[in-house]
C-alpha cells in the first residue's frame with residue numbers, strides 16, 4: 001500500500017499540485033482529496049488568520065479520516081485596505097462566492113489609490129496534522145493590483161494581480177500554471193512543507 005496523505009480540498013488542481021511536490025520528497029506517496037474519502041462535517045472557517053483556518057481544517061481531516069492530513073487557507077492582502085480582504089477573500093462582496101463580483105468591488109475600493117500605493121500580496125498557510133504532530137508553514141507572492149482585469153487563467157483575483165516576479169508585467173491569470181506555481185504563495189508553502197513532513201511519512 002502506498003503511503004496516503006489526505007488533502008482536505010475538493011480542488012483537483014490542488015490535489016495534483018500537492019501530489020507532484022510531495023512525490024519529490026516521498027516517493028510512492030498518494031495524495032487523496034475530499035472526493036476520495038467518506039463525507040464528514042467540514043468545519044466552519046472562522047479563525048482570524050490563515051494559519052488558524054488551515055489548522056482547524058487539518059485537525060478535522062485527521063479526526064475524520066485517520067490519515068496524515070494537509071489543509072490550506074489563502075487570500076489576498078491589499079496594503080491600502082489594511083491587509084483586507086485577507087481571510088474574507090472568497091466572499092469579499094458577500095455570499096454566494098463570486099469571483100467577478102469580488103474583483104469589481106476591489107477595483108471600486110481602489111479607484112482613488114495611486115500606482116505607488118497599490119501593493120498587495122497573496123498569502124497561503126498550509127497545515128499538517130498527524131495525531132500529536134502539528135505543523136504550519138506559510139508562503140507569500142508579492143505584487144500589485146492593477147486597474148482592469150487581464151488574462152483568462154488562474155482563478156479569484158489573479159486577473160487583477162501582477163506579481164513582482166516574472167518581470168512584473170503579466171497578471172497571474174496571464175501565466176501558465178507551471179509559471180504561477182513556481183512563484184505562488186501556495187507553491188512556496190507546499191515546497192517548504194514537503195521536506196519537513198517526509199520523515200513523518202516514513203521517507
Ligand code: IMP
Pocket residue numbers: 072073074075076089090091122154155156157158172184
Ligand atoms: P482558498 O484558500 O484557496 O479557498 O482561497 C480563498 C480565496 O482567496 C479564493 O476564493 C480567492 O478569492 C483568493 N485566492 C487565494 N489564492 C488565490 C490565487 O492564487 N489567485 C487568486 N485568488 C486567490
